[in-house]
Amino acid sequence: MSRGRVPxxxxxxxxxxxxxxxxMPNTFQDDDDDDGDDLWPLGxxxxxxxxxxxxxxxxxxxxxxxxxxxxxxxxxxxxxGVILDFAGSNFISVDDFAFGPPARYLQLDRKQCCMPPNLGxxxxxxxxxxxxxxxxxxxxxxxxxxARSCEHKTYNLFTCNCHSxxxxxxxxxxxxxxxxxxxxxxxxxxxxxGKWVSASSVVRSFLxxxxxxxxxxxxxxxxxxxxxxxxxxxxxxxxxxxxxxxxNIMS
Numbered sequence: 337m338s339r340g341r342v343p344x345x346x347x348x349x350x351x352x353x354x355x356x357x358x359x360m361p362n363t364f365q366d367d368d369d370d371d372g373d374d375l376w377p378l379g380x381x382x383x384x385x386x387x388x389x390x391x392x393x394x395x396x397x398x399x400x401x402x403x404x405x406x407x408x409x410x411x412x413x414x415x416x417g418v419i420l421d422f423a424g425s426n427f428i429s430v431d432d433f434a435f436g437p438p439a440r441y442l443q444l445d446r447k448q449c450c451m452p453p454n455l456g457x458x459x460x461x462x463x464x465x466x467x468x469x470x471x472x473x474x475x476x477x478x479x480x481x482x483a484r485s486c487e488h489k490t491y492n493l494f495t496c497n498c499h500s501x502x503x504x505x506x507x508x509x510x511x512x513x514x515x516x517x518x519x520x521x522x523x524x525x526x527x528x529x530g531k532w533v534s535a536s537s538v539v540r541s542f543l544x545x546x547x548x549x550x551x552x553x554x555x556x557x558x559x560x561x562x563x564x565x566x567x568x569x570x571x572x573x574x575x576x577x578x579x580x581x582x583x584n585i586m587s
Contacts, residue, residue: 375447381417381441383437383438383534385417386419386437387413387416387418388417388419388441388443389414389416390414390415390444390475391441391442391443392412392441392444392522392525392526392530393410393411393412393419393433393440393441394408394409394410394438394440394527395408395409395433395435395437395439396409396435396439398435401541401544402545403545403564404545404567404568404571405542405545406523406527406568407523407571408439408541409433409434409498410498410499410523410526411429411433411438411498411501411502412479412505414475414479415475415476418430419433420479421434421498421501422486422489422491422497422500422501423491423498425489425490425491426489426490427491428483428486428487436540437533438533438537439532439533439537439538440527440531440532440537441530442525442530442531444511446475448511448512448513449475449478449509449510449511450462450471450509450510450513451471451472451475451478451509452466452471452473453473455467460510460513460515461513466510466515469508469515471510472508472509478508481508482504482505482508483501485504486500486501486504494574494575495586496586497519499522499523500519500586503517503518503519503522504517506522518579518580518586519579519586520575520576520580523575
């Protein structure tokens with residue numbers, strides 16, 4: 337065979353490969369276009385085993401929820417359904433939800449998260465601001481990073497609580513295209529869109545408040561209702577004003 341010439345059989349093989357590639361679908365491109373292919377499938381929600389994959393969970397607080405039933409304790413769950421919650425100063429509880437099993441839950445959509453592998457991979461409008469705050473490439477990675485952040489914070493019901501942990505994680509994920517998650521909108525989200533785990537969860541959440549209210553009216557009279565309503569309004573006003581007007585005191 338003379339130098340510089342390609343055998344006929346090699347040319348035929350190359351032609352066959354080219355033809356096959358031209359009629360085959362672009363598998364790699366299709367995978368990139370499918371937003372769900374890079375996400376692990378989630379398991380079923382199982383309240384009996386306390387497994388709530390990618391959910392915000394809520395449970396009433398002793399004493400506080402008896403007086404203001406809209407206030408409770410929240411946590412955020414990993415992809416395998418394990419609950420993480422800011423349960424005390426420098427402490428993130430794992431698979432041991434403080435104050436009892438969840439009464440409400442809301443499963444979040446991972447497709448609404450911005451989890452860029454690099455600065456050029458942002459799907460949110462924040463870009464560098466999101467990277468500076470702290471991004472994550474997976475849902476569980478965001479929970480781990482937020483947990484490490486809260487392990488160095490002092491728990492305070494009024495300025496740095498379980499809602500702060502959830503808000504930090506949602507900001508890290510830029511959930512819903514927003515980095516403006518605070519205590520207030522986290523609470524509103526779970527209270528307005530959350531689903532009750534069971535009928536007994538509804539009873540467990542509201543029965544103590546109903547009993548306290550009835551006893552208060554019987555023993556004190558109608559002024560008790562005025563005091564209870566004032567207490568609830570003061571709590572709401574504090575969280576709204578402190579969150580949106582005095583941001584430096586809120587964690």
